[in-house]
Amino acid sequence: MSATPDLAMPNTRPTPRRRQGVNFEKNSWIFMRASGLILVILVLGHLFIMNILDGGVQRINFAFVAGRWSSPFWQFWDLTMLWLAMLHGTNGLRVIIGDYAKSGKTRFWLRGILYTASAATILLGTLVIFTFDPNLS
Ligand code: HEM
Numbered sequence: 389m390s391a392t393p394d395l396a397m398p399n400t401r402p403t404p405r406r407r408q409g410v411n412f413e414k415n416s417w418i419f420m421r422a423s424g425l426i427l428v429i430l431v432l433g434h435l436f437i438m439n440i441l442d443g444g445v446q447r448i449n450f451a452f453v454a455g456r457w458s459s460p461f462w463q464f465w466d467l468t469m470l471w472l473a474m475l476h477g478t479n480g481l482r483v484i485i486g487d488y489a490k491s492g493k494t495r496f497w498l499r500g501i502l503y504t505a506s507a508a509t510i511l512l513g514t515l516v517i518f519t520f521d522p523n524l525s
Contacts, residue, residue, distance in 0.1 A: 470514065
């Protein structure tokens with residue numbers, strides 16, 4: 389028998405049943421759009437404050453950061469930006485690795501490196517935001 393499908397024959401394969409439970413890929417698709425929208429506000433606000441307002445980057449020093457992070461509002465802003473950008477970027481790269489890595493082994497190792505680097509950056513950044521000591525000299 390030939391391996392090519394007979395196009396004159398109707399497709400008799402049963403329709404795959406819809407998988408029940410949490411649909412990870414669909415949720416990740418929604419997350420990319422939602423986090424992208426929130427990031428536009430957070431990143432544009434960040435860029436405007438840090439690079440344009442009141443002399444821009446020239447005025448950024450230890451005292452400037454200390455002043456900003458004395459406010460829970462800016463701590464929360466920076467924390468949200470860190471988490472969303474990292475999770476958004478990591479999930480985007482996870483998909484790209486899935487698209488381009490040919491073998492399961494390559495996918496496993498590339499994603500392992502990605503998740504390790506991402507977790508380390510999120511942990512370190514979060515730690516810095518919450519343990520920053522303005523009295524260090
Ligand atoms: C500033 C606002 C941002 C918006 C509006 C945005 C929006 C999006 C959207 C809608 C997707 C999904 C594309 C798709 O499914 O085809 C995406 C993918 C992606 N984003 Fe963002 N993003 C933003 C910021 C970022 C940041 C800060 C990073 C890195 C940390 C990043 C890294 C990625 C990567 C790696 C992908 C996967 C690209 C792909 O699938 O081809 N994005 N972005």
